[in-house]
Amino acid sequence: xxxxxxxxxxxxxxxxxxxxxxxxxxxxxxxxxxxxxxxxxxxxxxxxxxxxxxxxxxxxxxxxxxxxxxxxxxxxxxxxxxxxxxxxxxxxxxxxxxxxxxxxxxxxxxxxxxxxxxxxxxxxxxxxxxxxxxxxxxxxxxxxxxxxxxxxxxxxxxxxxxxxxxxxxxxxxxxxxxxxxxxxxxxxxxxxxxxxxxxxxxxxxxxxxxxxxxxxxxxxxxxxxxxxxxxxxxxxxxxxxxxxxxxxxxxxxxxxxxxxxxxxxxxxxxxxxxxxxxxxxxxxxxxxxxxxxxxxxxxxxxxxxxx
Amino acid sequence: xxxxxxxxxxxxxxxxxxxxxxxxxxxxxxxxxxxxxxxxxxxxxxxxxxxxxxxxxxxxxxxxxxxxxxxxxxxxxxxxxxxxxxxxxxxxxxxxxxxxxxxxxxxxxxxxxxxxxxxxxxxxxxxxxxxxxxxxxxxxxxxxxxxxxxxxxxxxxxxxxxxxxxxxxxxxxxxxxxxxxxxxxxxxxxxxxxxxxxxxxxxxxxxxxxxxxxxxxxxxxxxxxxxxxxxxxxxxxxxxxxxxxxxxxxxxxxxxxxxxxxxxxxxxxxxxxxxxxxxxxxxxxxxxxxxxxxxxxxxxxxxxxxxxxxxxxxxxxxxxxxxxx
Numbered sequence: 318x319x320x321x322x323x324x325x326x327x328x329x330x331x332x333x334x335x336x337x338x339x340x341x342x343x344x345x346x347x348x349x350x351x352x353x354x355x356x357x358x359x360x361x362x363x364x365x366x367x368x369x370x371x372x373x374x375x376x377x378x379x380x381x382x383x384x385x386x387x388x389x390x391x392x393x394x395x396x397x398x399x400x401x402x403x404x405x406x407x408x409x410x411x412x413x414x415x416x417x418x419x420x421x422x423x424x425x426x427x428x429x430x431x432x433x434x435x436x437x438x439x440x441x442x443x444x445x446x447x448x449x450x451x452x453x454x455x456x457x458x459x460x461x462x463x464x465x466x467x468x469x470x471x472x473x474x475x476x477x478x479x480x481x482x483x484x485x486x487x488x489x490x491x492x493x494x495x496x497x498x499x500x501x502x503x504x505x506x507x508x509x510x511x512x513x514x515x516x517x518x519x520x521x522x523x524x525x526x527x528x529x530x531x532x533x534x535x536x537x538x539x540x541x542x543x544x545x546x547x548x549x550x551x552x553x554x555x556x557x558x559x560x561x562x563x564x565x566x567x568x569x570x571x572x573x574x575x576x577x578x579x580x581x582x583x584x585x586x587x588x589x590x591x592x593x594x595x596x597x598x599x600x601x602x603x604x605x606x607x608x609x610x611x612x613x614x615x616x617x618x619x620x621x622x623x624x
Numbered sequence: 625x626x627x628x629x630x631x632x633x634x635x636x637x638x639x640x641x642x643x644x645x646x647x648x649x650x651x652x653x654x655x656x657x658x659x660x661x662x663x664x665x666x667x668x669x670x671x672x673x674x675x676x677x678x679x680x681x682x683x684x685x686x687x688x689x690x691x692x693x694x695x696x697x698x699x700x701x702x703x704x705x706x707x708x709x710x711x712x713x714x715x716x717x718x719x720x721x722x723x724x725x726x727x728x729x730x731x732x733x734x735x736x737x738x739x740x741x742x743x744x745x746x747x748x749x750x751x752x753x754x755x756x757x758x759x760x761x762x763x764x765x766x767x768x769x770x771x772x773x774x775x776x777x778x779x780x781x782x783x784x785x786x787x788x789x790x791x792x793x794x795x796x797x798x799x800x801x802x803x804x805x806x807x808x809x810x811x812x813x814x815x816x817x818x819x820x821x822x823x824x825x826x827x828x829x830x831x832x833x834x835x836x837x838x839x840x841x842x843x844x845x846x847x848x849x850x851x852x853x854x855x856x857x858x859x860x861x862x863x864x865x866x867x868x869x870x871x872x873x874x875x876x877x878x879x880x881x882x883x884x885x886x887x888x889x890x891x892x893x894x895x896x897x898x899x900x901x902x903x904x905x906x907x908x909x910x911x912x913x914x915x916x917x918x919x920x921x922x923x924x925x926x927x928x929x930x931x932x933x934x935x936x937x938x939x940x941x942x943x944x945x946x947x948x949x
């Protein structure tokens with residue numbers, strides 16, 4: 318097990334280098350960050366040249382990349398367009414997004430799995446058909462529609478919540494955005510759990526569990542659910558990465574100043590340090606989430622052994 | 625008092641193609657310490673009857689329109705769900721065919737054994753573990769103490785079936801139903817497992833219903849036999865008498881199709897045709913299309929299970945002739 322983890326961590330290094338290099342190249346190929354700093358006005362050539370050499374922009378791109386990576390590992394992610402260190406942006410943005418993602422994942426797990434179990438055990442009955450149809454609707458409607466609609470109805474028309482989240486983004490205000498963010502994945506979790514439960518409900522070991530005289534509840538939770546969760550966990554694991562990065566739309570709608578919001582700002586203002594810095598962290602989050610999923614496999618299914 | 629008595633049991637399955645009558649008026653009984661072998665091809669209704677006794681039929685699509693299942697004198701079909709659940713595992717236990725798929729792959733065998741004690745007797749995790757180790761010792765699993773934390777896939781086929789047996793025996797039930805307990809095993813292991821089962825049965829004076837299609841296994845361990853065909857019992861007899869002189873052409877066919885050393889080189893006998901499709905059972909005697917001795921009456925009239933001798937019955941119009949030659 319320990320050796321497996323070490324091996325997986327080592328495998329992450331080339332993936333990490335590859336993805337960050339790609340992002341780095343793409344961001345620098347899109348436009349000139351120095352020009353972007355000056356907005357619409359053309360920069361004074363002397364200042365521009367000075368800035369370029371200060372940010373190492375006059376060097377070949379691979380060298381820039383190496384210098385950048387070297388700085389990252391000392392904790393220096395460079396400065397954002399307004400001169401604020403990117404690390405400071407991260408320090409405010411990540412806690413907010415993490416809060417949002419945790420709430421969303423909790424919604425997905427609790428609501429998605431409960432609905433999945435209920436429908437999986439009652440295939441073809443009215444509750445199953447209704448939930449199935451609802452999940453289809455949720456999956457086909459884009460997040461910006463559900464988000465704006467929820468914001469308008471609950472926030473503006475009925476006034477139950479504040480339509481925009483305050484800058485500190487307390488968990489209470491994030492509940493609705495988290496639900497909106499979770500909605501599509503929640504529908505997938507429901508469907509995955511449903512299929513998995515329905516399939517395993519006919520398994521021999523479930524029949525054995527019933528023949529042992531175990532109460533219905535124990536049969537479902539200990540024997541059936543435990544086996545049915547394996548595909549669901551995979552999905553949830555990869556979704557952690559998506560939730561951290563993909564909150565862009567939701568964060569824009571509810572004016573949450575999290576990772577998606579900062580990334581958006583970085584892209585719009587062509588601020589390479591912000592974009593590359595945030596993406597680098599997200600790559601790490603993604604890789605760790607995947608490792609976590611693989612380790613969870615071994616916990617859920619002892620037939621999978623890591624040498 | 626008889627331990628278990630099945631009276632006129634009927635089981636239907638409601639499928640898209642109509643009603644399938646899987647079991648049609650089955651009667652049999654088992655006493656404490658007695659072994660009843662239920663013999664039949666796949667689809668004969670032998671496993672469905674067992675599942676009905678156990679209370680693990682899928683209902684729907686299954687339905688029990690008629691019949692009684694008396695366990696220690698009480699009809700289990702009129703009991704509440706909770707009453708029946710408490711009997712399952714504690715008083716009546718079942719051993720399934722394929723131990724690999726019948727054991728939960730993600731729970732350790734110790735957990736699965738211990739569950740019996742924790743659920744039915746309210747023992748703590750620790751006490752249940754100690755009991756599980758004891759059980760594993762009892763069914764001759766080497767190094768039980770170290771293996772209690774292992775998972776089913778880490779055991780060999782024979783060891784897994786021993787664990788299934790241990791699980792069934794855990795609460796010393798009065799009746800054990802073994803549904804083809806040795807079919808999935810190697811021949812050498814089959815004998816060991818059967819022997820173990822027979823020993824334990826003797827020790828606890830349990831009733832045993834042994835469902836099988838293997839006549840070889842039956843001869844050694846059973847006291848009496850019920851042969852099933854198309855959802856009915858076609859012959860029932862004490863084991864020795866049945867082997868000596870079967871009173872139904874189907875039983876005779878089964879016995880003749882056992883390979884024997886003294887017939888080496890000769891072609892092996894096989895009953896013609898296939899077992900009937902249960903949604904279209906032939907009229908009259910269901911066996912008539914395959915029966916070498918079928919007459920007109922067999923095609924139109926269903927033979928009742930006639931008394932042929934002491935404790936013997938045969939559902940054949942011509943049982944006398946069959947028994948005679």
